Amino acid sequence: MSRFPARVPGSGPCPGFPPVSRAPARVPVPAHVPVSRPCPGFPPVSRAPARVPGSGPCPGFRPMSRVPARVPGSGREVAAASAPAFLAPPPAAAAGPGRGCGAPLARGGAMEPVPGRRWQKVLYERQPFPDNYVDQRFLEELRKNVHARQYRYQAVVFQSGAVVQQLCSVCVFVLTWWYMDAGMLSPQGLFGAALVSSLLGYVLFDAVDGGAGRWASGRTRWADLKSTLVFAAFTYGFSPVLKTLTESISTDTIYAMSALMLLGHLIFFDYGANAAIVSSTLSLNMAIFASVCLASRLPRSLHAFVMVTFAMQIFALWPMLQKKLKARTPRCYVGVTVLFALAALAGLATVSSVGAVLFASLLLAISCLCPYCLIRLQLLKDNIHGPWDEAEIKEDLSRFLM
């Protein structure tokens, strides 16, 4: 907390404020007193940087506490010379001119001002200070940027990997569909490749943490196999239905809907932020919906089956593996992300070079430029806290109802 010795509480009316009581009307208006003004949000004062009015106190406002009550340089008692009487400590206020709020509360005679008595922040005691008295302890409990975090650039770039990965997943998915639609990729080939990579991923998933996660969840391999078989069988059985499901809908609508759904998937995906908008269920459902839409435009029902299975793998299973890789082997995760991004870019380049360039710049912006902006803007954060904030209940109270 820096000190602004020249900043004396209440040592002069704020700019733009007319003389507020009779006192300053008699005393020459203290514009010549070489002090700055203590008002928050008032027109910029000499030493504090300019600040949007109303956005909070000036940075120099808090140091009002423990500032000497004497104007440096002028050598005069602030209260007697310049300030309206109501700001002065009791004895000076009594001597000050004028009646009204300027006179201390004690005017009734019940409370004699006690020289040297300290002001207390209590309401139950009648204190020998006027009601609008501003003590040096005013706003001393103000805290700034309590929850602000200092980020390191590298850490933010690392965390942005999740976004890059998900963008690439969507890109790869759409590319696969494109190849299948153009007949450049056979469904059998894709199914084989997806199966092999899934098996690899399955082994890796357990190998990364030495089976600790599986042990904790208590799930058997038999259960995994069962759900895989059930899913595959049902998708295969229903793929003719999927194929003909959207026949009556125009292709443009399908494309628009898929694009919207994939965008929704990206928006609601759980990137690790603790926000209300995050919903991994919704996100996954939107991606699957998009895949069903796109699959229905492929030539045969086997295509549709393979497409939906592939969507499951890339939108449901792949992020799970990523999360584990990120937690256990960060270096490996960075490598995988870069490789995945390069693969997606290469694939995109075969379809559209302009698209590839744009996508590359998007990825770069997200992983390099955005973290930089975040860190720069973090410096401008001006969040104030104090006893007036609503208390937060930090405990989990639902246990009492279980």
Place this chain on the structure above:
Amino acid sequence: MAPGSAQGAPAAGRSGPGMQGGGPAAHIVCMVSDFFYPNMGGVESHVYQLSQCLIERGHKVLVVTHAYGHRKGVRYLSSGLKVYYLPLKVMYNQSTATTLFHSLPLLRYIFVRERVTIVHAHSSFSAMAHDALFHAKTMGLRTVFTDHSLFGFADVSSVLTNKLLTVSLCDTNHIICVSYTSKENTVLRAALDPRIVSVIPNAVDPTDFTPDPSRRDDSTITIVVVSRLVYRKGIDLLSGIIPELCQKYPELHFLVGGEGPKRIILEEVRERYQLHDRVRLLGGLEHQDVRNVLVQGHIFLNTSLTEAFCMAIVEAASCGLQVVSTRVGGIPEVLPENLIILCEPSVKSLCDGLEKAIAQLRSGTLPSPETVHKEVKTFYTWRNVAERTEKVYDRVADEVVLPMKERLDRLMAHCGPVTGCIFAFFAVLNFLLLVFLRWMTPDSIIDVAIDATGPKGAWTKQYFLGKKRRAKEELADS
């Protein structure tokens, strides 16, 4: 702009006969708030009690609020307090809609008819209060505003409300807050000069809240909670405290007064732990019943998460209960340390505080309800509040109301380039509307209302004693 003729001759009153002579002139104060009886709450009783005490001190006071159902038009309350229930549309939570303009014709009529000199608006939630401030400044009347609540700075809604408050208060003559914490909050929210903000606490009527130890059952220990059952009052914390303590102390009983959306979780807790005989939920309480509930308990528990002043703990302490409360907002300023046990807003800390209170109760080290009452009743009285508010009025009466040009400059300099200009434009429009209204119905042809309040008012016993004597007096006066 020239001040309206509305602020013509100030009525005699405070310096009238029977009062201490030579005092300053009485004020004609118009209290404006969306919240007034028959609605119940802290602001409502504050406005009413303050008005009554100001009338007692010789001022003329009137209250302006919006119509509540069938209650509309003009009503007189005790000692001639005149209440205008204006036909304005209620939008949300008993607050009227604001367009900044539509209420001008009505309010101007009232201000002129009653010869109002000071407009005193209450509560930052009340749109009508802000409207009235805006119009009063256009008409050149002095303005005072009392803020009753605390606000955060973090979310979008607070950012917007705080901006509006900045606009509303930047040219208001004086602001009153109910606690020092509230003052800090308001000064920060509205970017004010702290010297135009006074702290005048709320009060309770100590004769309404007297202890009655015979009403409580000393074979058990009863913890009383009286509050609205909403999230901000920390009812979730209460739902954790009840099972925790009931398991530990078999003779402990809870008495909960109040209604609200969180009642359901208290009922769930009661069901889950089979506490039907020990946790009584009384539902909503009328104000006059609160004391009868309070005196049945030994300990009062307040679990609020935010509170500007908290009348409830003063009422409870006045009834002689040991108070256990969360340390939030202005609560630490309200009662001295020997009367309150302050805790952090968590189940554990509150349970510790309650256990401390129970231990003191069992060992008999708590002061008797009578001694506590005697101590508390000196803390907060409405007469004191009125006396201090009067000082604010005296001060404000000496100030100049900003002329139009300065007001526009202030708005534009103080409220940011965008908001400031928008509201400066509104101020100009408001002024033009006022000029138009003055042309339509000049101030001179608006009747002056009969002064019903105060010692010289029409609402005195003399009126009922007989009109003859009154007529004689009038003759003598002239």
